[in-house]
Amino acid sequence: MRAPIALADLNALSSTDIAAKLANVFEHSPWIAEQAAAARPFSGIVPLFAALTSALDAATPAQRLALLRAHPDLASRAERAAGLTADSAAEQGSVGLDRLSAKEQHAFARANQAYREKFGFPYIVCARRHTRDSILRHFERRLANDAPAEIAAAIREVSRIAALRLARLVTADDALPVNGQLSTHVLDIHRGTPAAGVTIELVELSRHGHDRTIARATTNADGRTDPPLIQYRPVPIGHYELRFAVGPYFAGRGVPVADPPFLDVVPIRFAVAEPEASLHVPLLVTPWSYSTYCGS
Amino acid sequence: MRAPIALADLNALSSTDIAAKLANVFEHSPWIAEQAAAARPFSGIVPLFAALTSALDAATPAQRLALLRAHPDLASRAERAAGLTADSAAEQGSVGLDRLSAKEQHAFARANQAYREKFGFPYIVCARRHTRDSILRHFERRLANDAPAEIAAAIREVSRIAALRLARLVTADDALPVNGQLSTHVLDIHRGTPAAGVTIELVELSRHGHDRTIARATTNADGRTDPPLIQYRPVPIGHYELRFAVGPYFAGRGVPVADPPFLDVVPIRFAVAEPEASLHVPLLVTPWSYSTYCGS
Amino acid sequence: MRAPIALADLNALSSTDIAAKLANVFEHSPWIAEQAAAARPFSGIVPLFAALTSALDAATPAQRLALLRAHPDLASRAERAAGLTADSAAEQGSVGLDRLSAKEQHAFARANQAYREKFGFPYIVCARRHTRDSILRHFERRLANDAPAEIAAAIREVSRIAALRLARLVTADDALPVNGQLSTHVLDIHRGTPAAGVTIELVELSRHGHDRTIARATTNADGRTDPPLIQYRPVPIGHYELRFAVGPYFAGRGVPVADPPFLDVVPIRFAVAEPEASLHVPLLVTPWSYSTYCGS
């Protein structure tokens, strides 16, 4: 990734240089940044992004279609070989689209082809907001859209991609609302204190047998993980399981339990629907009971 | 299984006939029933069982060893081919010991051999009180015993087997405390009512990848399953997961939820340590939270 | 109260004798029972009650008005002096209307007068379904009705009174759905067992400072009270507080707690809206946490 540029420095550049700097915020489409540059200086990254989306809104249908067509096919081995933009490569890698099996690649290729035949442009999705499963699920839903609805949906994804790219490219005092957070907290209500030293796994679940552990942590003296399980990025839409090793925790504290203990690993299975939200999923636990809730 | 005999009818028999009837309560050892028969008439099945165990307690060490040696090897294909008692066959089948892979059979055979070499009699365990995993775990523990401790442990298992066999063989007004129960209950605390129509799976977990669904049910108007998930038998020692399909339940009630819903299938993972206990594991749930506890 | 009569015996009586037996099921109105008697024999108390309400439904508006006018004023000292029916006296006593202060009697008298002036008959409410507070609250609501709505409401109360009187007067194999139940259950989720020996108070709350303890109990080995706090009668509409002495319970079990303990008496404040329902309000508690819910 390129080094980010401070907003003040960006404001001092010429339109052409701004367009060059922000050329790929919208894939292969520097003209959007060039038009937006007329509105400089920008008082923050939020106004800057608003100027970019205004330029996109003001574009002709043909220009918007060209923008959509400038995107690569998702998960295409051919395109990867031919060279993606660095951003596209990183985004697709974030969700594991560069590690598909031959069978999965084939499925993606067929879906891409069906989509492209129906709409005339490649399937675009903001990969950083998704798990692999949710990308496939959305693929199916969007394939059922009519053309105007799907163009609007694709443009919305393009804007989401642009916001995330811009947030990584420009530093400013304000922030685009592109990141979420996933945190937890273990309370030992047997003893009335935070539970320290509980090991936790966060597993991304997949309908297709690709469950993978995406974070491991141990609770600190406050019963929290330090840092949160996910932060400074979107929390991908998808299904997850938090696994709390409470059996070893209570055994280590000398609490009398059954043999085997009633609770050992407590799994909490939940879904994320809003990647930009702050989601807190705590565990309140004794050796004989627990509760959880969707907090914030 | 033979038809059970009423206690009153049993009381009316001769010692010899009682010994014949109860011949296999203790494996291949009718002499125990014959001695106990002297104490007839029995006022209940509990006194009858007490008379049987008294006879066993009064036996010589050599007689007790002979009793232990009269038992078959666990999970032995050779013995199954040669013919187990009907009781032994059913008991071993209850825990799946008749469906082992070749590799598992080999593991059992080696363990049996090690055990027999150390103690001079076959490994005996009351199979109906165990899952396959817990049998293996207990095998390891008991192999570490010294001879006197292990003879006592084996006799205890023989008594447990006998109590279960007797309970199936003789009907009476009283009951031996050989059975446990596993039940659940789903409360919809979003609406303040029992949750009816929730599908539930009970899965026996295995460290060795043999997870298997042992009960499926749908909650009735009281939020309970009808009948309980397990009753009229011991609840085998082991690890379990209850899976509650709360996503479809709330969707079916038109409750507004996220997409995908925060909670879909709620797994509750727990262990059973006392097969004769009554264990109640309820779920109190909203679309955004749940709690459970070990009740009775 | 008169001794109840078995339904079979009632079926064997003449119309006149039935009317005499059931004369006061509808206050001072034996004609209803007399008409219903034509349908005998009754296969159960539910069909018997249906026959009574059919006779009431078939009555002329003038007859129905006469029935309403046959009722006494609620909480009237003058009427009590003049002599209520035994049923009316017991019903009014159940809710404490015979123990009003002079000020309260005055308030009731004024409300009764306003009601009688508006509708031409006394205010009738099924007192056994109410606390004193809810009677007053319903008084205000019903005074706002128009005449047809209020006549319907009064007849509904007359039927409720009749159902309760009939249920006490006639024994049968079936039952009228006139009774509710209030129960509780204390689970010690610190230890994973029912909490035995917890003292519990059930207090009826009043906006007017008349809080009164209506039940005291100590939990048994199952963590329940034996019998339930309220059963075999309607649970009066009103506000309640259950008070659980968990501080002494945990202290008695030697559980380490703070000084003073975080939890001592746990109050659970709730309202009853359906007197015929079965309401279960359990407490799940550790020295540092608790939860409750409206169960059944």
Next chain:
Amino acid sequence: MRAPIALADLNALSSTDIAAKLANVFEHSPWIAEQAAAARPFSGIVPLFAALTSALDAATPAQRLALLRAHPDLASRAERAAGLTADSAAEQGSVGLDRLSAKEQHAFARANQAYREKFGFPYIVCARRHTRDSILRHFERRLANDAPAEIAAAIREVSRIAALRLARLVTADDALPVNGQLSTHVLDIHRGTPAAGVTIELVELSRHGHDRTIARATTNADGRTDPPLIQYRPVPIGHYELRFAVGPYFAGRGVPVADPPFLDVVPIRFAVAEPEASLHVPLLVTPWSYSTYCGS
């Protein structure tokens, strides 16, 4: 209260001036500050307080007794008339000792006299750490001490008073651990969000009928009160009730509930044992259930 002095400014003063500034940190005993001043400059308020307590530890028994005797009687009208130090007056006022009834004053006076007769110095307690009830309870306990134990207890209270006075008198980058916090949080687990707009009362409970509301607040968009219910001071040892008006909250959100609603005002009754702790008592609530716990 005097304006606080910055630690840097204090460090620049002479011993005499420091003693003057801190004269009353220990009641009427500037000699302690004067001795501690030798250790200046102080790198923080914690080392400063350590120097003060070292001076106290190094004092002779006679000096310590003189310090104890320099304190006023608690809740004495005579002393208040004669003039307390400003600190003593504020401290006693914090707990309501200046608003006692004649009967209570009499009780305090008798207890003070009994104490003074037994130990030869007045009863000293760090009033800001207590409610009126807990002061009386501790009075009884300490009266049972023998002299050495009670002198140690009194000196500990003197140090606690001094720490609180010093924390108000001197500003520094570090902080003495003299303050606690009491906060709450309402989660609407019916909707899966923080509950905004719930009115909350915090009531100090008294065995003697002096319950008093000490805070009122309404939850903000995060379901929290802004600021916490108690902060920047010790949370007095005592019994409390939090009252959450959840009935109006759910009614205002249009949630279907019973009439009257099952839950209206939810009371949570708890005790505070450690005034310097951070205590978080949240409410997780639906119209039909709730839970709470002692968090931090």
